[in-house]
Amino acid sequence: MLIEILILIIIFAVFHFVCKNDPSTNKVKYPKLYLCIGILSLSFWLFFIILMLIDNVPIYNIPIFCSFVLAGMILISVIIIMSYFNIYTIYDDVSFTHSNFWRRKCTIHYSDIKIVYRKKHAKYLVVFESDDGRITIDSKYTIGYSEFIEKVNKNRFKD
Structure with a gap:
C-alpha cells in the first residue's frame, strides 16, 4: 500500500x-515531458540491467534478441533526452x-x-x-x- x-x-x-x-x-x-519520459524510460531499462547483475544472470543465458531489444530501448531513451536538450x-x-x-x-x-x-x-x-x-x-x-x-x-x- x-x-x-x-x-x-x-x-x-x-x-x-x-x-x-x-x-x-x-x-x-520541446516540452519538459520529453525529458521526463526519457529519464523514466532510461531508469526503467537500467533497472533491468541492475536486476540481472544482482541475480548474477550469465550474459550467455540471455537470448540475443532480448539483449538487442534492451540496448535499443536504452538508445531510444538517450535519444529522447538528447533531443530535449539539443533541438x-x-x-x-x-x-x-x-x-x-x-x-x-x-x-x-x-x-x-x-x-x-x-x-x-x-x-x-x-x-x-x-x-x-x-x-x-x-x-x-x-x-x-x-x-x-x-x-x-x-x-x-x-x-
Whole structure:
C-alpha cells in the first residue's frame, strides 16, 4: 500500500513539473515531458540491467534478441533526452537560430527567407529556406512555436 501511494505521489509530482510549460521568451523547444519520459524510460531499462547483475544472470543465458531489444530501448531513451536538450530555436527581431539534434546551428535572417512550406509526408514539419541554408522545424509538440511564427510573419516582409 505504501509503495502505491509513493508511486502516485511521484506521478503527481512529475505531471506538476511537466504542466509548467510556459513558453520561454524567444525560444521554441520541446516540452519538459520529453525529458521526463526519457529519464523514466532510461531508469526503467537500467533497472533491468541492475536486476540481472544482482541475480548474477550469465550474459550467455540471455537470448540475443532480448539483449538487442534492451540496448535499443536504452538508445531510444538517450535519444529522447538528447533531443530535449539539443533541438531548439532562438529568435529575435532580426533573425532566428535553430540547433538540430547534433547541435549544428544555422541562422536565418527574416528578410533572407525565400520560401516557407510544410513537408508533404509530414504534416508538422515546417521548412524555412534561404540562401544561407534550410531549417526544418517540427511544430507539433514544441512550446513557443505559435509566437515564433507570429514573429516570422511580422518581420519577414518588413522593409
